[in-house]
């Protein structure tokens with residue numbers, strides 16, 4: 247089974263076509279937003295372990311799920327010591343921008359929790375997103391709704407990879423911030439008549 251990167255879950259949630267362009271067609275272009283995200287992750291990409299009162303903090307922890315065919319990395323996993331000696335993991339993902347709920351970020355974090363549950367064999371009830379611009383954390387509960395949406399997205403990505411078909415564009419406000427807009431051409435591709443006119447006008451064919 248071809249592994250699905252955890253970041254693909256975020257991309258598919260944001261826009262299935264963006265995920266397809268990256269993971270089926272293998273194209274990627276940076277813009278200011280993606281570069282800002284990369285610089286932020288560079289800061290937390292150095293593996294390491296730190297112990298504070300009652301919590302072990304592990305940075306850049308590799309994650310996988312054999313069951314679901316996932317792999318990737320957690321920016322940080324905090325392991326909270328319990329009175330019975332066990333530890334409860336809490337994944338923390340770093341994101342650019344101010345504190346704000348984004349379903350795509352929550353689904354990626356939930357997929358990290360699914361990996362941790364399979365790897366360690368303990369329940370992971372919640373995680374957190376650290377929003378760099380506001381330096382604030384937002385707690386994310388891994389409830390049945392979020393787990394269901396995350397699993398559904400993983401299945402859709404698997405089906406997309408198996409067919410090798412890039413989904414059609416869904417033009418909308420999010421396209422303005424998308425680094426692949428010039429490759430995707432959402433307005434043209436989603437209006438087949440415009441493609442026909444373009445072919446007639448530019449290439450003298452239809």
Ligand code: SF4
Pocket residue numbers: 261262263264267414415416417418420421424425426427430431432
């Ligand atoms: S430009 Fe819009 S439709 Fe195209 S990949 Fe980006 S978000 Fe999706």
